[in-house]
């Protein structure tokens with residue numbers, strides 16, 4: 001199964017984007033997705049010394065109201081879930097390439113069995129932990 005951006009959300013603002021929407025997403029190897037609106041916003045900040053100085057001094061949550069912080073919680077959880085789905089898709093990709101459970105486990109610092117238990121049941125790769 002191919003890994004796609006369909007149904008993904010921007011990891012920075014939580015807006016749905018990708019295929020079938022008007023909002024292109026750019027994905028990173030870590031699973032993060034960024035929409036073009038966030039790219040534009042980050043680009044503007046990165047090329048404005050005053051805004052960069054502010055960005056270096058503070059993290060956004062320090063100035064958020066409780067309502068803003070609460071509204072952010074579902075986005076955080078949606079992005080976390082999206083990244084777990086991406087991890088599963090990545091393991092599926094590795095298995096399609098016939099990378100062994102032993103190698104996947106070694107890469108994750110766990111046993112072959114632990115890697116298999118974590119990922120095989122969801123991927124439909126219900127074969128042995130070999």
Ligand SMILES: [Zn+2]
Nearest residue numbers: 010013035038
């Ligand atoms: Zn965004």
